[in-house]
Amino acid sequence: MARRGQPQTRARRNAPRQLRHGRRDDVNANVTPDVYAVLARAVREVDAALRGGRVTPATRTKFQAVALLLREERARVRADEDSSDTRRAERLKRLDGVATNLAKSAVRDSGLMALLAEDAVVSDEARSVKRDMLRTAGIEPSADELPPAEPEAAATEHRVVPRSVVSRQLANPFLAPDAAAVRPSERRPTRLATWELIGPLLSSFERAGSGATACMALPAPTSRFTPLGMELMPHQARLVAAAAAGHRTFLLADEPGLGKTAQALLAAEAAKAYPLLVVVPNVVKTNWAREAAMWTPHRSATVVHGNGDSIDGFADIVVVNYEVLDRHVGWLGDFGLRGMVVDEAHFIKNKSSQRSRNVLALSERIRSFTARPLLMALTGTPLINDIDDFRAIWQFLGWIDERKPLAELMNALDETGLTPADPGFYAAARQSVVDLGIVRRRKVDVAADIPARRIADLPVELDGAVGRSIRAAERELARRMVARYEDALALRRSGGDAVAEGIDHDLVRQVARWEQKDATTSSAGENVFSMMRRIGAAKAGLAADYAVQLARSAGKVVFFAKHIDVMDAAEETFAQQGVRFSSIRGDQTPAVRQRNIDAFVNDPEVAIAVCSLTAAGVGINLQVASDLVLAELSWTAAEQTQAIDRSHRIGQTQPVTAWRIIAAQTIDARIAELLDSKAGLAAQALDGSEEEVGSSADVQHEALVALLTDALSDAVAPAGAHSGATVAEPLWSGAD
Template sequence: MDRTERDRLRELVADLRSAGSGARELADLRAAMIAAAQRDERSLAERRVDVPRSGQRTWAVVPLTDDVRADSFAVRAALPPLDGQDRALLAELTEALPGALDAVSPLLGIRRFFTGPAKKQLAEQAAARLDRLHTRVAEGGSDRLDRLRAATEQAGRARADVAELLTPGFRLDVLLADADGAPEILPGARFRGLPAALDTIARALRDEASYRTAAQEAGERVRDHDVRTALENMPVDALRTATRDRLRLGALGQAGIGTVLEVLEHAADLAALPGVGETTARRMVAAARTLRQTEREETPVRVDLAARPPETTELLARLAEWDACRSTRGAAADLERAQELTALGEAMTTGFTDLLVVPTRAVPVAEFADGVRTVLRRADLLDASRRRAEPREKRAPRPADPWADFLARPADYFAMLAELGFLTEDEQASQGDLPEEIVQAVRDQALSGEHLTASLRGYQSFAARFALVQRKVVIGDEMGLGKTVEAIAVLAHLRSRGENRFLVVCPASVLTNWVREVEGKSRLRAHRVHGPERDRAAKQWERDGGVAVTTYETLRWWEGALAGHDLACVVVDEAHYVKNPEAARTIRTVALVSRAARAVLLTGTPLENRVSEFRNLVSYLRPDLLVEAEDHAPKAFRRQIAPVYLRRNQEDVLTELPELIEVEEWLPLSEEDERRYWRGVGNGNFQEMRQAALLAGVKSVKLQRLKEIVAEAEENERKVIVFSNYRAVLDLVANALPGEVFGPLTGAVPPARRQQVVDGFSSAEHGAVLVAQIVAGGVGLNIQAASVVVICEPQLKPTTEAQAIARAHRMGQVRTVQVHRLLSEEGVDRRITELLARKAKLFDEFARVSDMADSAPDAIDLSEAELVRQVLDEERKRMAARQQG
């Protein structure tokens, strides 16, 4: 290489050193900008607080404070992208160039005189590479770098407000890696009160904690007493069931130890018994302790109304004290939301400006915001409650007679026992047979208790949330489980969300009860749109909103005015009243259901007579769920309707419900009964046949037995309901019974008067009798004061009797309920019973076995007309044979 070539090489090296330095600065600048964004993103990720729902991580929430900037993300997003040529040029100038510059040094300076041929050859090759690179830089590479540098410097001046964090180009990959839905930034002003609200709720719970603890401890003492009693009556032979060892128990009997309790009491002395020894004694005691633990786990806390032990009296007193002082009654769902938000509240400093909320479980951010609002409102209510309570005595009042208070409102006491964990509910049973995806959505659904004053059982809360999630549903809970309060809970929740126009459509017989329940179990205002005051009530509701309670018949008068109002929710009680799609009241009711945002159809008898009738109910809500065929398999039908139908049974969710004892009393016909009966057969008068065994008055065997049942009930301090389908029978019974009789309660009695009759019966002395037409008194009314039910003649529908029994055997009943069915040994009673037995068996094959469609034994394919025809045909044949004989 001559001098000229070396000089040129030196110039080329100098140019490339300068270009390489600029490229390095550019690369370092870009890397620093990207690193700053990554560092800021990690800082945000470290601030995340996981907020659960139903025990599962559902949202990641980042409180954004004044020191949070979005500039670094804006800079990263504004960086000019590198194409293939950009990357290759930068890589050569920053990565390959330094090595090439070192490699050419043997050709420059004094070192060239001492460099061997091999190194010179490598140096010449490096010089050639540098020459080519220099040419690329000179022929456009330099301009490309200048443009990149200018664009990068321009990107460095990018600025963004924190509200722009979720700009798509900002690429918050670390923060949003587990997002399962659209994240949102919510203004902090809406949530600034959360830490204080959580403190308020925590303080309220602390204030109540001593009363709750006292009630809890009293309940444990009742359980201890019951367990001790059970062990006291458990023979030592039971020890063998708790161990695989072959225990020799003869020594225990010889020592006078005959029960498991005595084994525990003499545990220290067993080893000294002849033939026992340390090992056997240890096994005996271990088995006894296992039995005690099993008994404790399986023994619910029961309220023994007959014995009234002092431990239970103390428990009721403690529950009353706790109930009187607690301001969180009915707030279980709100308190659950508060618990879920506790960690977030601790992380929210006074300087936060916004909240970044990232759904991590496909639950929208709106649900998170609803939960926070629920907690804020609950704290406001607690504050107001505390201010009202301050002037009063701090100590909660102890009831003068805990048992009287318990009998006046047993459902409230059982709800408290359930809240304390003393009454366990089968969670699976409370969910009916809903698909898992719906169950999960129901679990995630918040239920605000702001406008609800009643305490909900777990299964009731589930039903209300199911209705909220699915929007239009049939709740077919068995009678006595509290469908009314479930529906009220739905309305109360919607009221807390700003809705205030609700409609309840029900039979006239239960309208008064609905008004009472709305006003007694919620803060909602009820308007009785029925009777002489309907005009005033309707106008008031149309002006102010609230819960309009009306009847199927009154809708005909009111439907025109209703058309001008948006309905947040329509509740249809005893929905089987609209099973016939061609009936005028059905058409009116379904029109309201169709245009309402939500609808809750309540019925305890959803499959009455024909499956097609129940299909009609479902079609009003979700016609898409039903297929054309009428004869599909039962399981397929249950799967089809699952999204809109929830059904639970008493035995599954009311573990405290007392026993239901049903007795069929087969009685002979007296001579007078027989004459009346065969006259009815001869006339082909089915109704006369059914009444014949009672209308003989004092000569009636059924009436004599009824008097005996009433007398026995009075001696046992019970009250009686007598049901019959016939007004003539009711009048005769009311006049024939010697004690205090209320009624007859018939369809002709105005609804308000019906409730007055029930109230009078409830407050009457033992031995009182309520006489009621089964289709009037058996629907909608709560008659828990009675624990003896008499049904004078078999009904043509099993559901009619089930409804009547459920008026007494329902949530809040504390006594064993006795049901006496008065049945004649011969004639129509036996024929009806036999036909209905076959009818019920057919139903069982279709819709029972604890599935979604589990119901009272409703028939599915045998009409009343067909039943009457069959009975008349058989009895006429018997009459002809009798005459021939």
């Protein structure tokens, strides 16, 4: 491999070949300066990041990788008996200089100092970065430094083929794509063939000034693919227009809250990219299915759970979460996919991880047999931070491979007429990458498109034993009310009173009042309060995971919950994921409370404020954040609005989004609907009216009325009919 910024020479081409044969100690002395240069540059990058005041996970990873490589190089130089004492001392002196600079950087953050310890746990990401640094220095990592190859038997041991997929294949054996239709990209002879280019391409983003564009040129908006009754925001419609015009690869890096989901679904419609595979984190899997039903109602969508026993093998859109992708990667590779969307694409940044290998393998498979597939990577992570994380994303999109730009990007770079030795190369190279399909808009950039404050519902499925227990408890509560209703009805009949045909809605409301009264005076059995508390606890981990995603993508986040156990569970999740937080609770002294508020507002490293919905919902200013997570629902719209107004207040410069986590197919969803109907959608989502419509008792009562009415309707409904709770429609276009 060539040294960055210089043509490759015969001597440099030979060095990696020697190393591949395991003769690392026999390499000539010219290799060490290359390693030194790579280390010195990495230390400068770490120091620059620390001076910028933001220690990201990628910065810590790079820091640990540098420390590992430094330690190994020092040991190798000391063991090199072929070098003279003078030469060895010179090399060690240079490495010591790098180590000193690294240590000076480490004192800026106590967490970095811990990574220098001999017994520090080395992450897979750090090992991967270290391998990349070796390759940049022209050294092929030895076999023991590479991630262990997964045995073929182990790789396929847990793979499944759902029965409906087999039925699809048998129903139409001609579904396999026509490989002859694929037009391979032609790579013209180029002056840059001997240059190392991946490093300069990444550096081109790090060198970009604050005014450099991070968005490709987009055409005028189109509404041609928007379903009747729906409306895209202008910035969303521009990306769809680009897909309609023939663009097929996108790194969609809009900030959270700008509707990436809707853009991806309608881009697939414009590109006719079906079957479409969507790979997502588990927490948003249900939301993708709901959004698909809204934005592409004429397309069938199926969600893969577990082994996929319940999926529709004939669906146009297949939604699968990262955690189960390994089981399904086999049949998905033969499904004839014409498009693939990877949501929260920074999840694949570690190319040695199983999830990354699966995603990259599917992408390569699609590109090998489909002419111009639609490939979209969705992430809210800013491009100017942690740019190394984008190697895997660029590879997924087919812009680069492990070592070099692929045809389209290489041709674009060649057309600039520049090389990495030319001063203007970096700006031109960055623009070449952006033009391939990078699209990033911030809330402040499109503020005219979106309301100043809005609520986005995020439905989640409560899986496993906890979910089954909650649904069973809800059925038990409904059965108890049904029995009470029937007893009251029988008593009326025995007394000779007239009984209404069908459901007696007056009696339903009376039974709901009895149940509501009992819930406040007795702790025996399930009631509406214990149900909501259990649902809140079950949602805690999912809500906390989503808050972490937001914090890493868009900055500070306010996390609201009603119950202490939900706050405790969320804080445990944040601690496990290495996210710093402040806790604002009702049992704190005024001094502690203010200290925690100040830490969230003033310390750039404190990413999340964990707030009690009742104790922190009034009287504090948290406008440093524009994203909130409502992990539990309030009993009143006013209480919910008060919480949102902790960020939506004077001094806030960005539109505020409140992400409301809702347990689908439970009473949680019904209460969300009731809150919206009480407050009024327009007042709640657009103009921020705080008008109180109904009390908390009203919402509790109406929730019980709805639960009993549904149970009675199910008892008399025809087989297959169901009138259970559904998730409320989103209050804006394209919640992502």
